[in-house]
Amino acid sequence: MIDYLPTGKSIGAMQASLQWILTHTFRFIGAVMITLGEGEGFILIKKGKAEAYYYQHGSKVLRGKAAYDYFSTQDLLTFRLQKYNAEEYRKAFAFYNGEQGSELTPASLDADIPAISVKPSPEPPRSVAQAVEQTVHSMEPAVNQDHESGPAAEEPHDVVPDVRKILQSAEDSLDLSPSISEMTGKPESGDGTAPPGDDVGEIRTPEETADRQSSGAPGLSGQQAKPDEGDATAGAGEEPVTGVRQSPPATAPGAPPVAVDERDDTPETAAPPPGPHAITVEDSEIADLGWILRRNGVLAASVFSDGFSVVALGDADFEAVAAIAEDALRAAESIAAALDMGTFLQMTVQMQGKNVIIAPYRDAHICFLTSPKTHLGQIRGILQELSLRNPTQAL
Amino acid sequence: MLKQILHKFLNLEGVVAACVVGDEGSILTTAGQKFPDFEEVGLRVYLGMRASKALAEELDRDELTMIFLEIEDGTLLATPLDNDHILAIIAKNNTNIGRIRYELKKNRDAITTAL
Numbered sequence: 001m002i003d004y005l006p007t008g009k010s011i012g013a014m015q016a017s018l019q020w021i022l023t024h025t026f027r028f029i030g031a032v033m034i035t036l037g038e039g040e041g042f043i044l045i046k047k048g049k050a051e052a053y054y055y056q057h058g059s060k061v062l063r064g065k066a067a068y069d070y071f072s073t074q075d076l077l078t079f080r081l082q083k084y085n086a087e088e089y090r091k092a093f094a095f096y097n098g099e100q101g102s103e104l105t106p107a108s109l110d111a112d113i114p115a116i117s118v119k120p121s122p123e124p125p126r127s128v129a130q131a132v133e134q135t136v137h138s139m140e141p142a143v144n145q146d147h148e149s150g151p152a153a154e155e156p157h158d159v160v161p162d163v164r165k166i167l168q169s170a171e172d173s174l175d176l177s178p179s180i181s182e183m184t185g186k187p188e189s190g191d192g193t194a195p196p197g198d199d200v201g202e203i204r205t206p207e208e209t210a211d212r213q214s215s216g217a218p219g220l221s222g223q224q225a226k227p228d229e230g231d232a233t234a235g236a237g238e239e240p241v242t243g244v245r246q247s248p249p250a251t252a253p254g255a256p257p258v259a260v261d262e263r264d265d266t267p268e269t270a271a272p273p274p275g276p277h278a279i280t281v282e283d284s285e286i287a288d289l290g291w292i293l294r295r296n297g298v299l300a301a302s303v304f305s306d307g308f309s310v311v312a313l314g315d316a317d318f319e320a321v322a323a324i325a326e327d328a329l330r331a332a333e334s335i336a337a338a339l340d341m342g343t344f345l346q347m348t349v350q351m352q353g354k355n356v357i358i359a360p361y362r363d364a365h366i367c368f369l370t371s372p373k374t375h376l377g378q379i380r381g382i383l384q385e386l387s388l389r390n391p392t393q394a395l
Numbered sequence: 396m397l398k399q400i401l402h403k404f405l406n407l408e409g410v411v412a413a414c415v416v417g418d419e420g421s422i423l424t425t426a427g428q429k430f431p432d433f434e435e436v437g438l439r440v441y442l443g444m445r446a447s448k449a450l451a452e453e454l455d456r457d458e459l460t461m462i463f464l465e466i467e468d469g470t471l472l473a474t475p476l477d478n479d480h481i482l483a484i485i486a487k488n489n490t491n492i493g494r495i496r497y498e499l500k501k502n503r504d505a506i507t508t509a510l
Contacts, residue, residue, distance in 0.1 A: 316454070320453050321450065321453055321454065324446060324449045324450045324453055325446075325450060327442075327446035327449070328443055328446035328447050328450055331439050331440075331442040331443030331445075331446055332443055332464050334435075334439045334442075335436060335439040335440060335443060335464060335466075335471060336464070336466045336467075338430070338432050338435040338436045338439055339430060339436060339466065339469060339471070339485065340430075340431075340432075341466045341467065341468040341469035342466050342467020342468040342469070343466065343467045344464070344465075344466055344467075345465040345466060345467060346464075346465045347443075347462065347463070347464050347465070348462070348463040348464075348465075349447045349450055349451070349459065349461075349462055349463075350459070350460045350461040350462070350463065351451045351454065351457035351458060351459055351460060352457055352458045352460060353454075353455060353457045353458075354454060354457065356447075356450055356454070369454070376463060376492055376493075380465075
């Protein structure tokens with residue numbers, strides 16, 4: 001399956017924990033291609049939201065929560081970041097859903113996936129929030145039914161978070177102010193990086209399916225005529241969750257649809273403003289950090305500026321380290337000035353358990369941690385090679 | 396006694412000065428080249444050591460062993476002797492750093508005793 005994913009644009013390879021990946025991809029759209037043991041997998045991430053987890057080792061395949069759980073057990077994941085444009089992401093996500101729900105071929109994904117038509121309901125909702133709440137109530141029994149009857153029920157599966165996750169995605173796409181928890185009175189799943197209940201593609205209402213089939217709407221349901229024999233939860237003609245996510249149904253006759261049209265070509269400006277630590281760095285900086293991280297003995301690396309970590313890779317909390325490193329850096333620069341022996345090149349702080357190296361990098365500074373066995377010659381070599389990668393920098 | 400030990404470092408190729416920095420960055424004793432602003436160097440080494448200790452504390456409460464500073468035309472090595480004193484060695488570029496580190500470790504106790 002992985003071979004069929006869009007190639008996208010490779011922006012580097014590195015190592016980090018799953019938690020780090022999920023909390024440092026605010027603006028990333030694409031696939032995190034993971035190599036783990038003799039298997040490989042991926043996570044599809046769209047602006048901080050991990051929307052699909054997949055791992056395959058030989059004939060064994062883990063999806064959704066199972067893959068998430070497996071990735072979570074690893075201290076470090078070796079991965080490549082493949083940046084997607086909207087179309088590539090749409091294809092990758094559709095293929096992920098199609099692969100689990102039917103025998104989609106990559107070629108079939110070239111067709112557009114239309115949003116589900118809106119199904120009327122007896123009482124018009126007064127607000128979007130109410131509509132979403134109605135959707136929660138209407139979906140839960142159906143989902144539970146799926147959960148109990150299908151083979152997927154063998155896996156741990158908390159359906160309510162799944163529903164909430166779908167709705168949360170819809171809510172995010174519209175920037176609706178009331179949260180799901182406010183609407184349903186149920187606790188939210190957390191920080192947006194919570195594990196998936198399972199593959200979202202398994203959640204759909206029978207009404208939607210019937211409506212979809214009877215309307216003869218084109219799209220995946222029409223294309224995936226052959227049900228996947230290995231997955232009873234995905235029947236023939238059923239709509240993968242991409243449709244559900246694109247348009248949570250409004251239930252009011254004649255009422256304007258509660259259109260949650262999560263188009264992938266949403267302009268960048270529509271994205272929520274990045275948090276204080278959102279990645280807004282150049283791809284090449286990430287690539288450089290990834291390169292450093294692959295050097296023998298390097299544990300973690302960060303680019304920092306004015307005491308704040310701009311981007312970091314590896315297993316270290318650079319938020320706190322960057323502020324202190326800035327103090328050490330200023331002292332080092334003033335030592336160089338006081339000695340009148342030229343400009344500051346680099347500082348290595350040796351400890352019992354590790355080394356910390358601080359050096360100028362472009363218009364900021366770089367800080368990386370190495371094991372104590374990494375000697376000064378290796379560190380100098382890393383910095384020299386880094387300067388060759390960045391000829392204009394003052395290393 | 397302390398000065399004699401510091402002079403041992405000057406015998407190493409490339410080493411131009413050695414000094415012991417005391418509490419709050421004051422220079423206790425020096426050997427070798429007299430830098431015009433040695434007091435400033437002492438203060439900055441003290442501040443650098445303090446920041447580095449904080450860095451070590453932040454990183455798993457590790458113990459700081461040495462600071463190595465590479466400058467365009469020189470190198471500075473600094474190591475804490477005890478809670479209040481720092482030994483700093485200033486050398487030219489292309490000095491055998493490993494040799495200086497070896498001598499630092501070898502003479503650390505003697506310097507501490509002489510303080």
